[in-house]
Amino acid sequence: MKYVDEYRDPKLIAALAHEIxxxxxxxxxxxxxxxxxxxxxxxxxxxxxxxxxxxxxxxHGPGCPVCVLPTGRVDDGLAIAENAGVILACFGDMMRxxxxxxxxxxxxxxxADIRMVYSPLDALRLAKxxxxxxxxxxxxxxxxTAPSTALTLLQAKADNVRNxxxxxxxxxxxxxxxAIVDAPEMQIDAFIGPGHVxxxxxxxxxxxxxxxxxxxVVVSGFEPLDLMESVLMVLRQLAAGEAKVENQYRxxxxxxxxxxxxxxxxxxxxxxxxxxxRGLGSIPYSALGIKPEYAAWDAxxxxxxxxxxxxxxxSAQCGDVLKGVLRPxxxxxxxxxxxxxxxxxxxMVSSEGACAAHYKYAPA
Amino acid sequence: MCLxxxxxxxxxxxxxxxxxxxxxxxxxRRVNVDLLRDGxxxxxxxxxxxxxxxxxxxxEEQAREQMEILQMLxxxxxxxxxxxxxxxxxxxx
Amino acid sequence: MDxxxxxxxxxxxxxxxxxxxxxxxxxxxxxxxxxxxxxxxPALAALSDAARLPYGDAVLATTADGFVVKPLQxxxxxxxxxxxxxxxxxLAVSGAxxxxxxxxxxxxxxxxxxxxxxxxDAMARAARRAGVPIVGGDTKxxxxxxxxxxxxSTFGLGxxxxxxxxxxxxxxxxxxxxxxGPIGDHGITILLAxxxxxxxxxxxxxxxxxxxxxxxxxxxxxxxxxxxxxPTRGGVATALNELIGGSAYGVALYEEAIPVHDGVRxxxxxxxxxxxxxxxxxxxxxxxxAEAAECALATLHALPGGERATCxxxxxxxxxxxxxxxxxxxxxxxxxxxxxxxLPRIC
Numbered sequence: 001m002k003y004v005d006e007y008r009d010p011k012l013i014a015a016l017a018h019e020i021x022x023x024x025x026x027x028x029x030x031x032x033x034x035x036x037x038x039x040x041x042x043x044x045x046x047x048x049x050x051x052x053x054x055x056x057x058x059x060h061g062p063g064c065p066v067c068v069l070p071t072g073r074v075d076d077g078l079a080i081a082e083n084a085g086v087i088l089a090c091f092g093d094m095m096r097x098x099x100x101x102x103x104x105x106x107x108x109x110x111x112a113d114i115r116m117v118y119s120p121l122d123a124l125r126l127a128k129x130x131x132x133x134x135x136x137x138x139x140x141x142x143x144x145t146a147p148s149t150a151l152t153l154l155q156a157k158a159d160n161v162r163n164x165x166x167x168x169x170x171x172x173x174x175x176x177x178x179a180i181v182d183a184p185e186m187q188i189d190a191f192i193g194p195g196h197v198x199x200x201x202x203x204x205x206x207x208x209x210x211x212x213x214x215x216x217v218v219v220s221g222f223e224p225l226d227l228m229e230s231v232l233m234v235l236r237q238l239a240a241g242e243a244k245v246e247n248q249y250r251x252x253x254x255x256x257x258x259x260x261x262x263x264x265x266x267x268x269x270x271x272x273x274x275x276x277x278r279g280l281g282s283i284p285y286s287a288l289g290i291k292p293e294y295a296a297w298d299a300x301x302x303x304x305x306x307x308x309x310x311x312x313x314x315s316a317q318c319g320d321v322l323k324g325v326l327r328p329x330x331x332x333x334x335x336x337x338x339x340x341x342x343x344x345x346x347x348m349v350s351s352e353g354a355c356a357a358h359y360k361y362a363p364a
Numbered sequence: 365m366c367l368x369x370x371x372x373x374x375x376x377x378x379x380x381x382x383x384x385x386x387x388x389x390x391x392x393r394r395v396n397v398d399l400l401r402d403g404x405x406x407x408x409x410x411x412x413x414x415x416x417x418x419x420x421x422x423x424e425e426q427a428r429e430q431m432e433i434l435q436m437l438x439x440x441x442x443x444x445x446x447x448x449x450x451x452x453x454x455x456x457x
Numbered sequence: 458m459d460x461x462x463x464x465x466x467x468x469x470x471x472x473x474x475x476x477x478x479x480x481x482x483x484x485x486x487x488x489x490x491x492x493x494x495x496x497x498x499p500a501l502a503a504l505s506d507a508a509r510l511p512y513g514d515a516v517l518a519t520t521a522d523g524f525v526v527k528p529l530q531x532x533x534x535x536x537x538x539x540x541x542x543x544x545x546x547x548l549a550v551s552g553a554x555x556x557x558x559x560x561x562x563x564x565x566x567x568x569x570x571x572x573x574x575x576x577x578d579a580m581a582r583a584a585r586r587a588g589v590p591i592v593g594g595d596t597k598x599x600x601x602x603x604x605x606x607x608x609x610s611t612f613g614l615g616x617x618x619x620x621x622x623x624x625x626x627x628x629x630x631x632x633x634x635x636x637x638g639p640i641g642d643h644g645i646t647i648l649l650a651x652x653x654x655x656x657x658x659x660x661x662x663x664x665x666x667x668x669x670x671x672x673x674x675x676x677x678x679x680x681x682x683x684x685x686x687x688p689t690r691g692g693v694a695t696a697l698n699e700l701i702g703g704s705a706y707g708v709a710l711y712e713e714a715i716p717v718h719d720g721v722r723x724x725x726x727x728x729x730x731x732x733x734x735x736x737x738x739x740x741x742x743x744x745x746x747a748e749a750a751e752c753a754l755a756t757l758h759a760l761p762g763g764e765r766a767t768c769x770x771x772x773x774x775x776x777x778x779x780x781x782x783x784x785x786x787x788x789x790x791x792x793x794x795x796x797x798x799x800l801p802r803i804c
Binding site for chain 1: 470471473474475481483585613653654713719723726728729782784785786787788789791792793796797798801802803804
């Protein structure tokens with residue numbers, strides 16, 4: 001597969017591992033936060049910790065949109081599905097996320113019309129094909145996915161599809177990054193920035209991390225060679241006492257991002273004054289809601305949702321793991337009470353959640 | 365987050381420039397290319413696909429440049445390995 | 458009156474979910490935690506693909522299977538062929554020469570008779586190809602809206618080849634894990650055939666009887682085969698985890714050696730799926746003594762359809778009870794059993 005296989009070349013991965021080992025300072029530890037859940041998944045999937053020197057540690061960041069979605073919002077989505085004549089359309093990632101009264105898959109087994117889609121446009125098509133029903137699309141994701149939802153809203157309006165709505169849970173990546181780099185208990189040396197989000201927002205939004213906090217940021221691709229090169233770039237910056245934003249994913253990320261994507265988001269969405277992040281608490285201007293001009297397609301306007309704030313059991317330490325304060329096995333519930341089959345917190349449900357990735361890929 | 369995969373645009377069915385057929389290893393799907401309308405998009409171009417949308421067009425130049433650097437590093441490592449194999453001391457800075 | 462106390466059941470789920478039929482952890486929990494305790498008997502205890510029943514000088518093998526595939530027909534085959542080949546394969550990987558099959562049909566009222574006839578024809582052809590008669594069965598009809606058109610359940614009978622002694626406990630470090638051919642074709646073909654994902658690919662189900670391949674191996678190296686399995690629902694990952702779970706040894710899988718057709722790879726990359734978790738209907742795994750591996754592979758390569766048989770790993774002392782994927786650059790990852798059905802992801 002072009003533009004994939006070359007970045008999985010074992011010889012080049014090994015070569016980078018040697019170079020990293022050569023320049024890593026044995027007298028110190030390096031704590032690098034990879035923000036994006038996709039990077040967490042890739043690190044485990046390709047066993048990169050095995051080929052990096054032991055003094056380089058990945059701290060798993062909060063870039064997993066399923067993981068940070070509060071249980072109350074899952075309940076709200078499922079409440080929409082309980083309305084007669086409603087089809088709730090979700091990504092596969094959502095199907096096993098536990099709400100208070102079960103996961104979408106379990107509710108589907110009990111009769112709710114919940115269907116999996118690959119694209120928000122598939123949900124819109126479902127609405128056109130089922131004029132007697134209402135299709136509500138459960139939208140999740142960071143800025144990578146928000147433009148797709150935005151374009152779908154634009155198309156729904158253009159085609160005047162009246163039996164379609166979006167339950168919008170899109171979040172944006174910079175506010176939690178700021179919250180993390182600002183937190184006194186954090187000890188992160190550098191960040192590996194989210195590659196696909198950056199195709200939309202570019203790399204300039206991360207400048208504050210380098211300029212205000214003096215930490216290097218390298219925006220990375222998702223193949224093992226990308227991550228290895230990004231680690232090398234981080235180490236080189238640290239060795240030189242530098243702190244700047246670098247773009248390792250230059251083949252797909254332009255420094256300015258994608259203007260058409262940003263325009264679509266601007267036309268249909270607006271930042272919510274605050275939004276609850278599971279494990280991180282409420283963060284201002286960190287999530288997107290639908291603009292009043294598109295209220296006819298806003299599920300929160302069209303439907304009543306419970307809007308109940310559900311707190312995690314105190315024993316679940318998702319928040320600490322999300323902030324990178326704890327590693328997954330250090331949570332008291334990890335692997336015993338909380339497993340991918342019976343997840344207590346969402347970090348165990350999404351395969352890119354820090355805990356699920358660790359449970360599945362790292363030997364006990 | 366964000367599973368996105370490089371795919372090649374193989375045709376524009378219907379002449380409508382917002383929808384294209386993209387192909388990965390022989391698997392085809394209709395994708396929306398509206399997010400790339402600001403630039404030139406042609407059959408044969410490689411794009412990044414996410415949830416049925418093309419997010420970005422590849423920069424062949426950047427990809428090539430990057431690969432060259434990585435290959436050079438790979439060759440340098442190989443050379444060092446050979447040198448080590450001869451029992452000579454490592455002389456790189 | 459039956460005064461036996463019911464067995465202690467370890468199954469805590471309160472309702473049946475799709476995951477219980479997916480062939481992974483949930484399925485295993487249902488069988489081990491609820492079904493097996495009630496039926497308890499020595500032949501059942503092994504929970505292998507076919508039960509072994511000593512009978513005079515012979516050892517009979519019996520197997521039962523259910524087929525609920527949707528859509529009924531797909532590139533490369535249909536429910537009828539799956540039913541015949543799947544049953545033959547359960548016997549084959551138990552080292553059993555198939556003797557006879559039986560089939561029960563559960564039909565949905567309103568099913569088009571041409572559809573039924575097509576499936577019966579497909580089953581007849583598959584059985585004839587294998588030289589195994591379908592000697593009986595049953596038919597029931599349920600109301601419109603049930604049975605997705607038709608469900609097929611089968612029973613297979615065979616005799617275990619006396620030259621082979623398959624025992625998962627006999628595996629040793631150094632044994633090789635052999636795979637008969639590329640994986641993922643069946644599961645991905647079905648996923649694409651359902652149409653919800655809007656993906657097109659030139660893929661076909663790999664459904665076929667593996668008995669000819671197994672028979673050839675039994676001729677050449679029966680004594681060196683430790684264990685075999687057909688990796689159906691749950692894929693190669695689940696099959697190998699079932700072998701090694703609780704054992705004193707582990708499996709090392711050579712990531713780069715695992716054969717996957719391009720289209721399967723492309724679909725898996727697009728959907729975020731792992732080919733190791735995808736169902737196969739025409740492949741089998743065999744763990745053989747190291748010294749027999751070359752001969753076993755040569756035997757398979759010589760047969761039409763066996764050209765891509767390859768060694769995909771080995772048994773090692775560590776990690777105990779786990780399957781470890783190993784890359785040539787030294788990266789490792791644990792390959793776990795599937796939990797429920799593999800779901801496409803976007804994150």
